[in-house]
Amino acid sequence: MTVPLISAKDLSVQLDGRPILQHISVEIAAGEIVTIVGPNGSGKSTFLRALIGAVPLSKGRVTRAPGLKIGYVPQKLALDASLPMTVQRFLGLPRRVSTAAALQALGNAGVPDLCNRQMTDLSGGQFQRVLLARALLDRPQLLMLDEATQGLDQPGAAAFYQRIEQVRQELGCAIVMVSHDLHVVMAASDRVLCLNGHICCQGSPQMVADAPEYRALFGTGTKGTMALYRHQHSHSHDHGPDHQDHHHEHERAQ
Template sequence: MTDPLVTLDNATVRFDGVIAVDHINLKVSRGDIITIIGPNGAGKTTLIKAVLGIQPLSEGAIHRQAGLTIGYVPQHLHLQPTLPLTVKRFMALSGVPAAACREALEQTGVGHLLAASVHHLSGGERQRLLLARALARKPDLLVLDEPAQGVDINGQAALYDLIRQLRDRLHCGVIMISHDLHLVMAATDKVLCLNQHVCCSGHPEDISRDPAFIETFGQSVAESLAVYHHRHNHQHNLHGDVVAAGDSDSEHRECSGHGHH
């Protein structure tokens, strides 16, 4: 068994004495998809900034595998609206060779947009571009902060499908933050419910029955999640439309493209 990519041991972050993240223990290995959920102000972004190494810990420790490469997909892309910028130029700014950039764009389904203006992309196309920029570095670990932000419901389902496919193809680890509870419950292997401390963690189908989850998100949300899953036997295109049937694999991957927040 290989060593974890990242290990957090009692990771704690305080800002002016106020606890943002409290004694978090977490291991992320290759092949994992771990989703962090929780209410606003729960410390989710602070936690992934600690994983990225841009937020120092107040207490505890974080261990990263030697030579670890992390690809990061931020929640928002902030660009000067008056700055002309094509997809090709945007990818080139990452400093990654052109061939690797083109490959990453193809992997995320936006290779045909090389000459397009970044400013004119749809929400789904922009998020796939950000994902491509992270993938171009050939990461061992993908860290995604609200990867489906600004994407419509069908596009969200397609994006979470893509993340799973990339995990399978690249055998990387994935940590992501999400508020899209219905969709993410079907797209992840493990859920970490955070509210400064870890309220509960485990497989998605178990989390929806956990008293701490119910207390945080409410009985109605928990009940709707418990009956939401169905077998994943199809694929989505860039816009979330079902395009092909697939065989059920050994993991019985699940899909949820028809849910509501």
């Protein structure tokens, strides 16, 4: 039996005496991409923070594999616009990293040429790629992203998700991401978790898209859009016809 990278058993969280998450049990296996969707206020970000130990549990437990390395990409990060800082210097906070390590992480994030750019000069998409690179510096076994495409347009979000799939192929890490991009999330996911204070439904992208609980939260109008982005590429991650079709689906949808 394969030991999961991280698992939650009967996880519950209260903030200011108000229940945010209740009775959540889930396991994340090595190499899989799990996407968490749900309406605003459903506890998605809190769930990620509970998994990494950033918020206390009111009930239940989280178990991590020994020595588990986790990379985390926050929803957003505010930097002082008056503070000059290159991308490499940013990647070296709080501990300095070598130029080679910075270049490798930026390459994994798909932006190998940004090393000497000023952080304040980056576009929104470039800034998110740098945050991704920072999370990849230690080559994590588990990468967590909290609505990392917030503020990006649809092509930018789709490109970011394609890069996440490439990161999974290159590093072999599992990925857990919170997303509001219902129209592109299907392409990148092995499993979808629909959250609204508790797990409403979970399973393959198509299974969740067809679930009454999901339709009740997001309406029936999302299914046709999401079907276009159905998870189509092969799990061998070769570059055969399935892989090409997957990218053509993206291009037609733009």
